[in-house]
Amino acid sequence: MPSERDEHLLGPGPKHILALDGGGVLGVIELAFLERIESLLKMRNGDDPDFRLSDWFDLVGGTSTGAIIAACLALGMKVADVTQLYFDLAPRAFRRKRWRITGLTARFDAGPLARFLEQVFGDRALESGEIRTGLAIMARRYDTGSPWLISNNPRAPYWEDAADGSYEGNRHYRLAKVIRASTAAPGLFRPERIQIAEGEAAGLFIDGGLSPYNNPSLALLMLSQARAFGLKWKMGPENLSLISIGTGLYRHHPTHQDKPPLFAGELVMRALMNALPDGQLLTLTLLQWFGESPQPWQINSEIGDLAGEVLGGRPLLRFQRYDMPLEIPWLDKHLGRLFSDRELKDLRRIDDASRMRELHAMATAAAASQVRLEHLL
Secondary structure (H helix, E strand, C coil), X not given: CCCHHHHHHHCCCCEEEEEECCCHHHHHXXXXXXXXXXXXXXXXXXXXXXXXXXXXXXXXXXXXXXXHHHHHHHCCXXXXXXXXXXXXXXXXXXXXXXXXXXXXXXXXXXXXXXXXXXXXXXXXXXXXXXXXXXXXXXXXXXXXXXXXXXXCCCCCCCCCCCCCCCCCCHHHCEHHHHHHHHCCCCCCCCCEEECCCCCCXXXXXXXXXXXXXXXXXXXXXXXXXXXXXXXXXCCCCCCEXXXXXXXXXXXXXXXXXCCCCCCHHHHHHHHHHCHHHHHHHHHHHHHHHHCECCCCCCCECCCECCCCCCCCCCCCCEEEEECCCCCHXXXXXXXXXXXXXXXXXXXXXXXXXXXHXXXXXXXXXXXXXXXXXXXXX
């Protein structure tokens, strides 16, 4: 008898993908949107108290903080319970070390985060039958410079052990270790080591956000379509939908009051600050261009939101992005909240748990205005 996971990944019928961005404590923004999505889908299913998002989504994937949330959902947890876990975890995970050498040691001790992941996920491996739907986690292997999309897809390359013993199959990877690898943000937490092959040095992994896939939507779409992964889900907006949720995207906009960088290193750092939002904007652009978006986002002043313009003439999927941009004009227009530059800078911090409840309340209001049941069906 096929498992729930196999029914989602390998069974017939329309498929639904959920992609969750990285962003530290800003993951509470995603959770507010997920609460709204869960509520609407539960209502559609007759207010069944046993309904979970793992019943609806056939593939749930995330990067960094999104990986934690994705794994919890794939195990069949209620969103409210995941939210409470976040409120409990963040103050412990982002407590500064009593001592550290700036630039030489990580800002936070990884112990509380690792213990939390062990407590929630235990000894479960990716092959565990308790994972009720497709699950994919994005990390970056630092020692090879390659992004790794690690999933519970039994048809994926490297799922089984190598016949010659050259590597251990992904099916054996412990969930807590893989998620810890995805959350190992350089400077904040130490890297995570995962044993790839017996007798060889362990692979060194860092946060998946340090790849082009802090928004993992394109990676998940590839997992569903590329021949190597063995799924080849049927395409078209009537067959494939992808919901992508962000953690408060923003771009650094220098003003006339900002002083030009005096040093080359400062210029490099300022440029790198926009590399992540640039990559996420590219993902958004491509998916709105490839697909049919009921509620598209403005890309920029040059190309608009690409509404009604589909690359190749036929949409490959239905795509909807939800987010709460942490930018002064957007928050003022859509939520009636006006922040100073200083206040907004504090609100954007991915390692400050003190503003989580405020962020969650704001995102709840944003979700109420953005998420519609017809987007999900």
